[in-house]
Amino acid sequence: MKSGTSYDIVKIKDLLPPISELMARHGHETRRVGTAMFMRCPFHEEKSPSCQIDDTLGKFHCFGCGKGGDAFDYWQNARGLNFQDSLAELAGIAGVGPEFHGQGRNYVKPAPRIKQTEKSPDPLTGPTLAMWRAACDSLASDPKEIARIAKWRGIEPAAITFAARLGLMGSYDYWGTRREAFLVEMPSAIGLVPVSVHCRLAPRSRGNETSDKASWRFDPSKCGSWPFLIGDPAAADHIFLLEGQWDALALVSIMGWHLKERWPRIAVIGLRGSTSGAKLLLHEINPAAQLFAIADADGAGARWFEEDGLLDILHTRVKHLHAFWPTTSKCDLNDLVKSGELDRPTLLAFLQPLMIQRPKPRPPTFIAWCKEHTADPDPIGRAATYVRHDKGKPTGRRPLRSWEGHWRKCQVPADLHADLCLLWEHYRATC
Numbered sequence: 335m336k337s338g339t340s341y342d343i344v345k346i347k348d349l350l351p352p353i354s355e356l357m358a359r360h361g362h363e364t365r366r367v368g369t370a371m372f373m374r375c376p377f378h379e380e381k382s383p384s385c386q387i388d389d390t391l392g393k394f395h396c397f398g399c400g401k402g403g404d405a406f407d408y409w410q411n412a413r414g415l416n417f418q419d420s421l422a423e424l425a426g427i428a429g430v431g432p433e434f435h436g437q438g439r440n441y442v443k444p445a446p447r448i449k450q451t452e453k454s455p456d457p458l459t460g461p462t463l464a465m466w467r468a469a470c471d472s473l474a475s476d477p478k479e480i481a482r483i484a485k486w487r488g489i490e491p492a493a494i495t496f497a498a499r500l501g502l503m504g505s506y507d508y509w510g511t512r513r514e515a516f517l518v519e520m521p522s523a524i525g526l527v528p529v530s531v532h533c534r535l536a537p538r539s540r541g542n543e544t545s546d547k548a549s550w551r552f553d554p555s556k557c558g559s560w561p562f563l564i565g566d567p568a569a570a571d572h573i574f575l576l577e578g579q580w581d582a583l584a585l586v587s588i589m590g591w592h593l594k595e596r597w598p599r600i601a602v603i604g605l606r607g608s609t610s611g612a613k614l615l616l617h618e619i620n621p622a623a624q625l626f627a628i629a630d631a632d633g634a635g636a637r638w639f640e641e642d643g644l645l646d647i648l649h650t651r652v653k654h655l656h657a658f659w660p661t662t663s664k665c666d667l668n669d670l671v672k673s674g675e676l677d678r679p680t681l682l683a684f685l686q687p688l689m690i691q692r693p694k695p696r697p698p699t700f701i702a703w704c705k706e707h708t709a710d711p712d713p714i715g716r717a718a719t720y721v722r723h724d725k726g727k728p729t730g731r732r733p734l735r736s737w738e739g740h741w742r743k744c745q746v747p748a749d750l751h752a753d754l755c756l757l758w759e760h761y762r763a764t765c
Contacts, residue, residue: 343406343421349428352389353405356427360412376412377401378509379540414549416607416634454520455529455557462554466531469504469515479505483514487580488672489587496592497583502564508533508553509540516579518552520560521617530557532579532606550606559607561614568618570601572689573652575614575627576667577634579604584668585628588678611644615651624654624690630666631659656688697765699731704757713753714760720750721757734758 350356354364354371364373365383372383375396385396395402401411410420458466473479474495484491497503506515508531518530530552537548552558562579564586576582582604586592591600601623605611619625627645629638638645639659649655670676698706704718721727726744728736737758741751 346421346425346428347392347405350392350405350424351427353392353394353408354387354389356405356408357387357394375399375401376408411549414547455554457522457527457529458531463528466504466506466517466528467501469506469531470498470501471504473503473505474498476505487584487668489580489583489668490592493583493587493592496586497564500564502562503579503583504531506531506533506553508535508551511540513539516562518557518560519563520613526563529560530554532562559605559610559613561610561617562604562606563601563617564603565597565601567601567603567623568620569599570620570623571599573601573603573619573623573625575603575605575625575648577605577630578666578668579606580668581628581630581666584671588671588676588681590678611638614644615647619648619651621652623652624688625652625656626685626688627655627657628667629657629659654690700737700758700761701727701729703761703765707757714757717750717753717757720746720754 354373357373357376358364360376362373362376364371364387366372371387371389373385373387374380374383375385375398377396378399378401380398384398385394385401387394392404393402394404394408406417406420406424409415409424410417413420413423415423477491480491480494480498483489483494494503502517504515504517505512507513508515513533513535515531515533517528518532519526520529533551533553535549535551562582564582567573574582574585576585582602585602591598591602603614605614625648627638627648629636636659637643639657640646645655645657667676697703701721704721707718708715708722710718724744726740728740734755737754741754746754
């Protein structure tokens with residue numbers, strides 16, 4: 335078994351500087367009011383300080399927006415990181431290195447899973463769901479906003495419109511500002527149910543005070559990182575697993591699936607956050623499907639390939655699995671598409687030899703098809719009944735000329751012969 339790493343969280347908490355000092359590193363000034371310290375909340379815009387900091391307890395709480403927690407909560411949200419990356423950065427600040435575990439008996443790398451105590455979020459209903467549907471309609475009917483997003487992400491405008499009309503992407507009002515947002519859904523006994531909205535906050539915007547990195551927020555917040563789904567993995571022949579909503583949309587865009595009259599038997603999944611992979615395993619997945627996993631060229635993508643990691647588990651859930659980790663300066667599939675390093679012909683040439691197509695069912699013979707249509711109204715039903723009861727008819731899969739020769743030999747009436755020819759054409763068009 336591969337070696338692993340872990341951190342002593344209690345030790346990190348003991349050696350971290352006061353939480354007010356951590357906030358000061360991001361340029362937030364504190365102000366003492368009596369025995370308490372206050373500052374302007376880093377997670378929403380305000381004129382007067384309403385965020386209280388308690389260095390003794392190592393906690394903060396904003397009376398304006400309700401955000402609060404300890405140093406780990408602050409660092410993770412302020413930096414837009416997942417918990418593991420946030421923990422690693424705080425360990426560096428505290429001067430605590432990771433502990434290395436070798437192949438001893440006491441170390442077993444746990445498979446990604448959801449804590450048993452985690453409470454499932456409530457589904458979106460009533461006004462909240464209506465607000466999200468209005469956000470999707472707003473985006474679908476706004477060509478300027480669609481063009482802006484399409485140019486920024488390098489995605490076809492029609493793919494953005496497609497996602498909006500499906501109710502998966504919208505122009506959402508969050509903290510008084512319109513923002514790009516995606517729907518969060520989770521599986522239930524009645525299928526997928528909407529539980530939250532994933533809003534993108536640009537750098538230095540309301541709710542994201544950092545100047546160099548965009549971040550994401552859930553609304554309602556207690557949702558967790560459920561995967562972003564396009565299509566049904568329980569019924570798909572081919573499943574594509576990527577990191578993030580933009581990668582999922584970029585793949586749909588470059589493959590042109592959004593332009594088809596009917597969505598093919600394909601599911602596109604965009605993971606988001608550190609727990610998204612574990613929550614993917616709660617979804618029903620077609621065991622006969624072929625899965626293509628395209629990771630980001632970063633540390634999070636590398637973790638997919640660890641022993642007993644996400645790909646090892648998925649390999650036991652599907653019939654075929656192909657996994658790719660781009661070795662390029664570009665980080666993810668959306669970057670590759672936007673930069674022009676990856677186009678549709680290149681991707682098709684790469685994927686098509688690997689994609690196992692489901693064999694098409696053989697159509698019924700003309701005789702078997704006629705047996706199913708004897709109850710049809712005239713003239714189809716009358717002609718099908720004649721074929722069914724004709725004892726000297728040809729057998730097997732014969733061309734039309736064989737049937738026409740047989741009908742001439744039987745000297746069928748002209749009107750019946752015309753009906754029989756019409757029946758044959760109907761069979762060809764149907765099968």
